[in-house]
């Protein structure tokens with residue numbers, strides 16, 4: 250059945266899997282109904298209007314029958330009664346149209362607003378999920394899954410539910426009306442029609458399955474085209490054109506054979522429909538005509554009967570598709586709920602909130618008091634659900650399930666609040682101690698990544714981490730940022746165990762300049778101010794100056810307002826690095842993590858980046874993940890890692906004196 254799309258949902262990019270509808274699943278999704286609560290009156294009014302319009306529709310065949318009877322039997326009223334009935338019919342149509350307008354508008358309004366809130370909550374949840382979640386789930390898949398699931402839910406609120414109720418009314422009302430017209434005819438029709446509808450549904454499903462198979466096969470053949478064209482040089486170099494041509498032909502032949510099988514069933518289906526369903530109607534008309542002939546019913550009654558039969562038949566046929574849609578909606582809702590209930594990191598739900606808190610604290614002469622773990626985001630009924638991270642809009646007085654995800658399953662969220670309250674407002678000086686840290690990623694618990702790693706970084710020191718690929722350098726950076734908690738040992742900031750700080754308090758004082766700088770699709774100005782949301786143009790320009798970025802930014806016609814990323818100017822690696830450095834300068838962190846880019850820049854660009862980095866590292870503790878050992882000769886301490894263990898540590902000169910891994914790696918790089 251072609252389903253109308255009334256809302257802003259995208260055509261589901263992905264087929265939404267079905268789920269069983271049972272008490273348990275319905276119980277679960279009733280949670281989502283909370284999102285409808287603020288609009289319950291409009292929604293109820295919509296349902297009421299839907300019922301009224303359905304009843305109005307059911308009245309139409311009755312009036313049509315009356316109209317025909319009035320015309321054929323020249324009732325007492327003469328032509329006047331015909332006009333009167335026609336007027337009533339017109340009245341029904343007008344009322345029906347007005348009610349439908351409000352019904353459709355309200356349903357769409359309720360769906361758009363409640364779905365907007367689900368989207369905001371889901372997004373707020375997603376950005377606060379622990380890193381482990383993103384290791385387990387592919388981001389691309391996740392976002393298309395969510396968009397398909399939300400579209401499915403939105404369609405259900407606007408369309409499926411309405412159709413389901415309307416069909417139900419048509420079925421019940423239609424059968425009652427049929428019985429009133431003629432019990433005998435109704436009985437005859439009901440003996441055959443349901444059977445035919447069931448056969449048609451089963452037939453239809455089988456055909457759909459075959460079409461899907463043909464589509465899959467076609468998609469497979471497209472993969473062959475894609476693969477070969479992308480790797481065309483390989484195909485040519487191996488003179489494998491005949492092989493590829495044969496592979497493609499095989500695929501296409503399979504598509505044709507499935508499509509032909511499908512065509513056989515489709516043709517059979519169409520014959521069945523014309524013989525079966527139209528046959529029933531024909532029989533009813535024939536039998537009915539005989540009843541008219543014998544005076545048992547009037548022509549008007551027969552017309553009514555045929556029209557009501559169409560209502561009933563249509564409703565029966567539609568239920569199967571509607572049921573499938575409801576199953577999909579249940580599945581979609583379950584998945585959305587699962588996400589909403591995932592345990593998350595105890596970070597403020599909206600930046601607006603966090604910023605206000607910080608500003609208030611700053612004016613009070615102290616740093617923002619960190620929200621106690623697990624409390625900031627939970628609230629009791631939406632007080633903290635200020636909407637999107639960027640604005641705090643929403644403002645619908647949403648009473649949605651702000652109580653979700655109290656951090657269950659997330660050890661960070663469950664930790665005690667008192668020590669964090671004590672450290673709240675602590676301005677880090679920047680000393681870091683790794684005390685016998687061992688760690689394995691939660692997703693690969695059997696593989697130790699760090700073993701007994703201990704080192705110290707004094708305030709303002711430069712610590713370089715070196716070692717072969719996979720040694721655990723980036724993992725150490727992740728632990729400093731508390732993306733994960735160590736499985737053994739302690740990390741101390743300013744001699745205070747890391748767990749005594751809130752996540753936001755640590756992360757707001759640590760900056761990272763990554764290898765691959767990700768710029769958002771906004772302006773350069775916005776990209777730099779990401780380091781400190783709300784900073785002034787002057788601050789941003791100053792940071793850009795210090796990061797050696799001002800000059801190249803001003804070389805663009807639109808200067809700081811130049812849009813970067815896919816739809817804007819494409820920046821070089823060195824330019825991106827300098828933007829990231831400006832961002833970090835603006836943040837002014839106590840601790841800096843520098844993941845040195847592996848790909849080398851040209852010497853001028855390298856000089857500019859290096860200068861900017863020197864500026865950035867001034868007066869703060871820096872942890873440098875070094876790939877090119879020549880850049881870290883001046884480091885206060887070099888930690889040499891191998892297979893998750895500290896092999897040696899010291900200054901460059903000392904390490905070069907011993908015949909260890911560092912000297913070996915340096916030698917290798919010099920040779921290269």
Ligand SMILES: Nc1ncnc2c1ncn2[C@@H]1O[C@H](COP(=O)(O)OP(=O)(O)OP(=O)(O)O)[C@@H](O)[C@H]1O
Nearest residue numbers: 384690692693698717718719720721722723724725
């Ligand atoms: N998210 C993850 N889940 C599971 N294992 C991981 C994850 N990230 C890294 N690892 C593993 O942890 C080990 C250390 O990785 P890490 O990225 O810290 O190494 P590295 O020294 O930074 O390497 P490189 O110089 O290549 O970046 C590797 O064996 C890696 O496969």
